[in-house]
Amino acid sequence: MSNIEKKQKFDVATGELRNWQGRKEWFFNRDDTDHYEMYYEGPYKRQEVWQKKTLENLIKSDSRVKTLLEFGCGTTRFTRWWKEIGIEATGGDISPFMLGQGVHLFDGDLVLADSHHMPFKDHSFDALAFVTTFEYYKDPVKVIREAVRVGKYGIVFGMMNRNTPKLVRRRVQQVFGRNNYYVTAHFYTPSSLKELIDEALFDRDYSIKWQATGLPKWFPVQQWHQPYGDFFGLHVQLNDV
Incomplete structure (x- = not known):
């Protein structure tokens, strides 16, 4: 067994993926994953609508994109939606508990894999999507x-924004064990994410x-080009292909 395999050994009896990224993650905890869909159907429903509108505006600006791989697809909440805007989607995730739900909800292809080592050939899809998963x-x-x-x-990218008044609430919930979803999350801003992209794609031509969205219901706009709000979408378009 290789070192990677040892680090990612899955204990079926306990339902724990040991030492993935050197830490425990909420998406290997059935108490958290089993309630994921209900979270979107309940208090997060309105936010989901605006998140999808934001992502659609961005991805549809590149007419070349007809197929897409969503990594960290979870229960396929967004993976199921891409078809509604004319994009054929495939999902990938490292959590068997999340995919165990997704396989019953999504009629497309799903793969259990690590995003750091995607099991696909070069240019297998027109685009990649990360929706509230890149933070981990x-x-x-x-x-x-x-x-x-x-x-x-x-x-x-669909990202939980660091520039939001709710950041304090997220961290307080984390400290008191009220929200396991944010324990290992690293929150980005549009600016800090662009810095990472610059580092990763220094030799590529892209735009x-x-x-941003996730603004209060009473606010006069729900989408804007200011780096504030609970959520932001960011699209990297490669121009050298």
Whole structure:
């Protein structure tokens, strides 16, 4: 057994994937994964609508994108949606518990794999998508490079924004054990994510568009080009292919 295999050994009896990225993750905890879909159907429903509008505006700006791989697809909440906007999607995730739900909800292809080592040939898809999952990668530069290897025309990110008043609430919930979803999350801003992209794609020709949402219901706009709000979408379009 290789070192990688040893580090990622899955204990079926306890339901624990040991030492993935050197730490425990919420998406290997059935108490958290079993409630994921209900979270979107409940208090997060309105936010989901605006998140999808934001991602659609970005990805549809590149007419070349007809197929997409969403990594960290979880229960396929967003993977199921891409078809509604004319994009054929495939999902990938490292959590068997999340995919165990997704396989019953999604009629497309799913793969159990690590985003740092995507099991696909170069340019297998037109684009890659990460929706509220990129925050959990310990080697994000490597993941970005994998993404542009597999996704020919670019990447679309859906991100939990660091620039939000709810950041304090997220961290307080974390400290008191009220929200396991944020314990290992690293929150980005549009600016800090672009810095990572610059580092990963220093030898590529690309352009970036982004838009923020997740604003209060009473706010006069729900999408804007200011780096504030609970969520932002960012699209990297590769221009050298």
